[in-house]
Amino acid sequence: MSKHTIVVCDHIHEDGLNILQNTEDINYVYAADIDKTALLDVVKDADVAITRSSTDVDEKFLSAAVNLKAIIRAGVGYDNVDMEGCSKRGIIAMNVPTANTIAAVELTMAHMLSCMRKFPYAHNQLKQDRVWKREDWYGNELYGKKLGVIGFGNIGHRVALRAKSFEMDVITYDPYIPSTKATDLGIGYTTDFNDILDCDIITIHTPKNPETINMIGEEEIAKMKDGVILINCARGGLYNEDALYNNLKSGKIAMAGIDVFIKEPATDNKLLDLPNITVTAHLGANTRESQRKIATQAAENAIESARGIAYPNALNLPIDESKIPSFVKPYIELTQKMAFLSAQSDKSAIRSISVCAHGEIKEYLESLCTFATVGALSVSAGDEVNYVNAKFLAEEKGIKFDSCEINHCSGYSNKVTVKITTEKGVNTISGTVFDEDVQRIVELNGFDFDVEPKGKMILLRNSDIPGFIGHVGQILGDNNINISDFRLARGKDSALAVILVDESIKSDILEQIKTLEAAISVAYAEI
Structure with a gap:
């Protein structure tokens, strides 16, 4: 053998x-x-x-x-x-x-209880200082408190269920799930992030990506209740550490329970100097x-x-260039990018994913669908999604699939179209590859384009009136945002712009653009 x-x-x-x-x-x-x-x-x-x-x-x-x-x-x-x-x-x-899901869930609950009752400090006073002063340790109960859970995936939803058993009032914010996934479990669901900021305790369970880094900063903390408690056993950097430090020091945040840091080992992190924080050394998976x-x-x-039986939780799809024609790889990459772009531009629960192909590339439609699914789910699922489990995760979310071969498509020898339907609407993106590996988006929601699927981009649809582009440029200029490229397509009554910029765009800048009278829709994406 x-x-x-x-x-x-x-x-x-x-x-x-x-x-x-x-x-x-x-x-x-x-x-x-x-x-x-x-x-x-x-x-x-x-x-x-x-x-x-x-x-x-x-x-x-x-x-x-x-x-x-x-x-x-x-x-x-x-x-x-x-x-x-x-x-x-x-x-x-x-x-x-x-494998570490339950361990991370229980550590979150441990930090939550420790913050409410200050167990580490009470323990040290008695065990290390040998001081018996019960009056120093009046804590608070979880019972009746409002818990905000950011991210309702494998860990977040289990934290919410355990909090319910403490008879807490639990609400979650996760724009990438159907609301019924929470409400069917008796958990409140909101699309307004301010509802989370109004909670007594907030815990975060999201992947780390451009959308979630510094998700909680000075601006968000200012909107919170005085004496709020924050928990992070997910990823370092989801809370802005400077803002966390400043507001713990001022007392705006009563306590924080932190297991993860931007830089680890975090032995010299200034958060460790504060008297109102419980910390652990990234122990989320550390149970026997x-x-x-x-x-x-x-x-x-x-x-x-x-x-060679199976490849559970595969993170990549191997490309054996000796078996797959060289022209296929850039189309597969392009398809994932287009789906990723669509998911970022419409951050709501996905209902269906459709992929259509024309030309020789249609022979690889199944692989294109897999890559489109990974791209569409990556925004919300992060590390949880891979090329093996993508369709299983999608089916769990109730997402439907469709694919089609197109026999006639003038102008392009090969073309792929990704159509993603969400709770808010439909996004359709088409792309092709020029020469051997020059990827281009050639159509976006009915507008013809020539855009490289790369970089930081604002997707802006507006009524086609004079002066609008100038107003947008003024807003970006006032915020020190440099435009690296500007692509505009015009329709009968409206226009669609793809504005490539050098710096990441914060939500408050998008809100300024949205207030312009002619703005129809504004979104931001990074590829």
Whole structure:
């Protein structure tokens, strides 16, 4: 019997190692304790490698691992994996995204309770200082308090349900889910972010992306109740740390429970100097149960991928250039970008995704649909979505799929159209590829364009009247926003502009543009 070689590059729970060791057709190599330079000699024979954060899956690693078919990142993150390098070599990269869900949920509740009752400080006074002063520790109850949950995914919705068991009044903000996903569980749902800012306690559970970085800053905190409590066990940087520090110090924020920081290890973070914060060292996944789940799932996934049976939680779709025509890859990338752009421009629950193709590219319609789904869901789902689970996640959200082949399409030898229907409306984007890899959006909601799907862009539809563009330019100029490119398409009564800018656009600038009398719709996206 030929055996598949699986190399374990970093420390994982022994239950995962036992699965590998006791699987008959697996040649298991434990290399977690060797030098990372010596590891390069070991992985040359690996069919599959299991890593954590200690091993960089970089150019050196990939060049050495000449037989590698798959890489398993035993955890949620994958910042240390060269995803593009894996794809170019046809290596499937996977992670284990849900094994730590319960651990993160329970840590969130622990921080919430600690902030309400100040347990760490009461504990230290008695245990370390040997002082018995009950009068110092009058806390507050969760019962009857209003909890705002930002992000209603795997972790957020479980936090909300546990808070309900404490008889809290719970409301969630997540524009990427149908409201019924929350209301069917007895959780309040809002599309007005100010409703969250009015809560007694706020906890955030979103992916980290351009939309959510610094989602809570000085402006948002100013709208909150005096004495609000903030919790972040998701990603560092979702709360602006300077704003968090200033408002904890002033007392506007009564307490904060923080597990994640922008820069880690965070041993010199100024937040640690404050007396009204509970902190942990990124312990969201640090339970024995969670580590056991991560290790066993990683081992089982490694075995399945080594055998070529399945690739659970694949993060990339391998492109073997020897088997796929070279013209296909840029169309696949373009399709994902167009869906990603559409999802950013209409941030509401998606009802359906449709992909139509003309020309030779229509032979790859199934792959185009997969990439479109990943692009459409990436804005809301972040790390949770990948090329294997995209359609399953979409079906869970009640999203319908459709695809079609177009036989006649004048002007382009190949063309792909992505149509996404949401609660708010319909967005249609078409694109093609010139030469061999020059990607272009050629149509946007019925308007003809020639736009590269790249950069920071404002999508602006307006009544076609004199002076409007000048007013928009004035607003951007007043806010020190430089325009790098401006593309305009005109219809019968309205016009659509794609304005590329050098700096990220904040919501208050978009609001200024929306107030212009001729503005019909304004959106912002980054690709």
